[in-house]
Amino acid sequence: MKTFALVVLSLLVAPLVWAQAPHNAATPAEQKISWAEAAIKAHPDHSQPYNDLAVACVQRVRETADPGYYVQAEGALQKSLQITPANLEGEKARLMILLGRGEYAQALGLAKALNKKTPDDVLLYGFIADAAMALGEYGEAEEAAQWMLDLRPGNVPGLLRGAALRRLYGDARGASEFLSQAYQQMAPTQTEELAWTLTEMADLQFSIGDIDGAEKLLHSALQQFPRYYAVLEDLARVQTAREHYSEAVELLRQRNQKSPTAASRYALAQALERAGQATEASTAYTDFLAKARPLINSKDTANEELISYYLGRGHDPAEALRIAQLEIAKRHDVNVLDAYAWALCGNGRYQEAQKQIAMALAVGVREAKMFYHAGVIDAQMHDDASAARYLKQSVELNPWSENAAAAREVLGKLVPASAASHDAK
Amino acid sequence: MIRKILSLLFLIGFLSGAVPLRAQQSATDDLIKRLQARVKRNPEDHTGFAELGAAYLQKGRETADAADYELAKGALEKSLDLLSNDPAAAFAMTQMAVVCMVEHRFDDALTWAQKALALGSGDPSPWAIAGDALADMGDYKSAADAYSRLQSPFGSEDEKLAYLYQQNSRMSFLRFVAGDTQGAIQLTRSAVRTAIETHMPAENIAWSQYQLGEELFLAGEIDAARKAYVDSLEEYPNYYRALAGLAKVRASQGRYGDAVRLYKEAIAKVPYPEYAAALGDIYRKLGQLDEAKKQYELVEFIGYLSQINQQIHNRDLALFYADHSLKLHESLALAQKELEVRRDIYTWDVLAWSLFKSDKVQEAAEAISHALEQGTKDPQLFFHAGMIYQKAGDSAKAKSYLQSALALNPQFHLFYADLARATLQGLSRGSLAAASQRTTDARP
Numbered sequence: 107m108k109t110f111a112l113v114v115l116s117l118l119v120a121p122l123v124w125a126q127a128p129h130n131a132a133t134p135a136e137q138k139i140s141w142a143e144a145a146i147k148a149h150p151d152h153s154q155p156y157n158d159l160a161v162a163c164v165q166r167v168r169e170t171a172d173p174g175y176y177v178q179a180e181g182a183l184q185k186s187l188q189i190t191p192a193n194l195e196g197e198k199a200r201l202m203i204l205l206g207r208g209e210y211a212q213a214l215g216l217a218k219a220l221n222k223k224t225p226d227d228v229l230l231y232g233f234i235a236d237a238a239m240a241l242g243e244y245g246e247a248e249e250a251a252q253w254m255l256d257l258r259p260g261n262v263p264g265l266l267r268g269a270a271l272r273r274l275y276g277d278a279r280g281a282s283e284f285l286s287q288a289y290q291q292m293a294p295t296q297t298e299e300l301a302w303t304l305t306e307m308a309d310l311q312f313s314i315g316d317i318d319g320a321e322k323l324l325h326s327a328l329q330q331f332p333r334y335y336a337v338l339e340d341l342a343r344v345q346t347a348r349e350h351y352s353e354a355v356e357l358l359r360q361r362n363q364k365s366p367t368a369a370s371r372y373a374l375a376q377a378l379e380r381a382g383q384a385t386e387a388s389t390a391y392t393d394f395l396a397k398a399r400p401l402i403n404s405k406d407t408a409n410e411e412l413i414s415y416y417l418g419r420g421h422d423p424a425e426a427l428r429i430a431q432l433e434i435a436k437r438h439d440v441n442v443l444d445a446y447a448w449a450l451c452g453n454g455r456y457q458e459a460q461k462q463i464a465m466a467l468a469v470g471v472r473e474a475k476m477f478y479h480a481g482v483i484d485a486q487m488h489d490d491a492s493a494a495r496y497l498k499q500s501v502e503l504n505p506w507s508e509n510a511a512a513a514r515e516v517l518g519k520l521v522p523a524s525a526a527s528h529d530a531k
Numbered sequence: 532m533i534r535k536i537l538s539l540l541f542l543i544g545f546l547s548g549a550v551p552l553r554a555q556q557s558a559t560d561d562l563i564k565r566l567q568a569r570v571k572r573n574p575e576d577h578t579g580f581a582e583l584g585a586a587y588l589q590k591g592r593e594t595a596d597a598a599d600y601e602l603a604k605g606a607l608e609k610s611l612d613l614l615s616n617d618p619a620a621a622f623a624m625t626q627m628a629v630v631c632m633v634e635h636r637f638d639d640a641l642t643w644a645q646k647a648l649a650l651g652s653g654d655p656s657p658w659a660i661a662g663d664a665l666a667d668m669g670d671y672k673s674a675a676d677a678y679s680r681l682q683s684p685f686g687s688e689d690e691k692l693a694y695l696y697q698q699n700s701r702m703s704f705l706r707f708v709a710g711d712t713q714g715a716i717q718l719t720r721s722a723v724r725t726a727i728e729t730h731m732p733a734e735n736i737a738w739s740q741y742q743l744g745e746e747l748f749l750a751g752e753i754d755a756a757r758k759a760y761v762d763s764l765e766e767y768p769n770y771y772r773a774l775a776g777l778a779k780v781r782a783s784q785g786r787y788g789d790a791v792r793l794y795k796e797a798i799a800k801v802p803y804p805e806y807a808a809a810l811g812d813i814y815r816k817l818g819q820l821d822e823a824k825k826q827y828e829l830v831e832f833i834g835y836l837s838q839i840n841q842q843i844h845n846r847d848l849a850l851f852y853a854d855h856s857l858k859l860h861e862s863l864a865l866a867q868k869e870l871e872v873r874r875d876i877y878t879w880d881v882l883a884w885s886l887f888k889s890d891k892v893q894e895a896a897e898a899i900s901h902a903l904e905q906g907t908k909d910p911q912l913f914f915h916a917g918m919i920y921q922k923a924g925d926s927a928k929a930k931s932y933l934q935s936a937l938a939l940n941p942q943f944h945l946f947y948a949d950l951a952r953a954t955l956q957g958l959s960r961g962s963l964a965a966a967s968q969r970t971t972d973a974r975p
Contacts, residue, residue: 134649149612152612154611154612154613154614154615157615157616158615158616161616195613195614195615195616195617198616198617199616227617227619228617228618228619229616229617229618258618258619258652258653259653259683259685259686260653260654260683260684260685260686261618261651261652261653262618262650262651262652262653263618263651264653265651265653287684288651290680291648291651291653291655291680292648292649292651293644293645293648293649293657293661294673295645295649296645296648296649299649
């Protein structure tokens, strides 16, 4: 299972730099913004340059985590649609904005409507896949991703969606293969996309317990795109897994210097707590709540973090469940199903919890956290054999996960009980 | 100089079947007409405009008419104005990269290739143009990396073979630059086999056979070079590159009448300055100075004919002027201008030769060292190096390079092969005289 890591790690070559005449310090998205602005200046009455600008701004959000660029994107999109109403490229830019802002149901409706008119547009299938995956409609997502790869074999957007789906279905090797194929096609100048793909690979490696491999990939990603917030967040997870809590704090402080999200604030608060910096942790949790709570009913939330907080340090399982119910009403992807199951468990509603976690695991997903949750829920339901199985799976899959210690503890309590029950028979 | 515009090889499969030159040109004209009608019917058809741009590019490749490249650009710009943020736009962007290569705007070509790659279409073709641009800019390592990506695990067997063909054609040039001429020849032979097996358009097969001929000529395998050019002409009758290649062989064999006829045929098809210069040299060799003068005037005329010609023939003109000790100031200016955009070994070589002819020996020596640093085994490079070092007073280096030039191909140039021999003799006499003087001086 872990041997495919060697294939992934063989990709870790020194980043290539193509010797073009002027050294370009701009990021790929900044470069695209600059090109689009030049094209707008040359052709202010053409809609496509405005579309290019909108798309570049959305890409800049991914580079920086700064949602302010969505405003710029919307401005450009408006101009485009004024010049050429309902132009397809403009509508696709709109879709990118909707997806970026978490408006999945609206995005899915629009993508499907556009796809009906233009069934050979590969990217529209990609947007359908993105929205469907976020909503938990995996069958629809798979169909759309398959169309992408059938229409244009080996296209990078299709491979990346395929990788995400393969991971959801529990096929880590297959996901890794697609990520590698996508990576191989990227030019050295696509530094952010290269870094993002490496981060995805690292996340995959981490999920199967290969923290050394994950760390190497993350450092490679940082070489591609220095100070990339996504890499800093994941490196902090690696350091946490190694119990290097102070290093994790440092990484997250660095990450939060620019455009911190509610989720990254929560991560810092947890890291501070683990590092024994109680006062700072308390302040950080307060800061997180101040940012996350106003977003509860919006589209782009930190509700999974809030649920985790209220089930843990927040000591308010009822609030956790309330927020989880808000989420499950909107979407039923595996993460929300898992969060809902855990919130139900936290409120003593074990049978319902068991049903929800079963739905999540039925997709095929293999995540240590979910196996741990399933194990605890089954233990509460006195199904010790199943509980033991899930807890063992959790620990074996990723001995370094944040739940590993807890999983071992619960498993330790179960085993004698399981053995006693077996002897009695 | 064996490297021509490889990037246009990208346009494989665009025309069908192996047809004679005139028939292929008619097929291109027909295709252009059909596509013009298509985009007229639907002005929002981005694919139609992209394919029209590619067809104009193919036309330009067949005729070397700059107007076709302008038409190509217009069609491609229209396509990208309709669609530019979708994998489907990668084709138009790659074609734009090809246009830039034709115009010797290598940095722009690389940028367009990168834009095409950034769309992630799954088509590795932009790596070919990226590699070509990098090679022309002198970054051979990055070019090799780009070419190594010219493959795909997807698609049909024929498509995979097509990428292999593109890869081998290009890697052969890099092998040659790195001094592995035999390795280069092997790769080109492989490319020719692939082109034939996969029934590529006749012009593509003929191009590969012509490239093989160029490599064999530089390696001194004259008869094998002749065969390759003949094969090229059989594949694609009246192919101007093969005509010129065969003319070069005939000239090296002393068959000047044949050489004249062949160069004239090549020039009638596509008037490249280097063909006119070579023909002029043959006339000079034959003592027909008026005819030689006409051809030399034609060289300049072509070089300055149009804006695009003024861009793409700088190096050819610089070399022509330096070779014939004409307008040396202009030769140097053209070579220096070329070096701003193109830092490959042949531009360094032409700069070195222009500097040498302008009596700037130290600078010439520095420039030629850049030209030689990859280890390329090219008689022209060695000859230039030999003459530069001779003037710089480094007899040992001068002898070594001149001997190497003649060892590779004893008839590498109509005039310079003899000059190399004469210079070597002079160097040897000079050595003997110096040795004799040292012996005399040493006597008590």
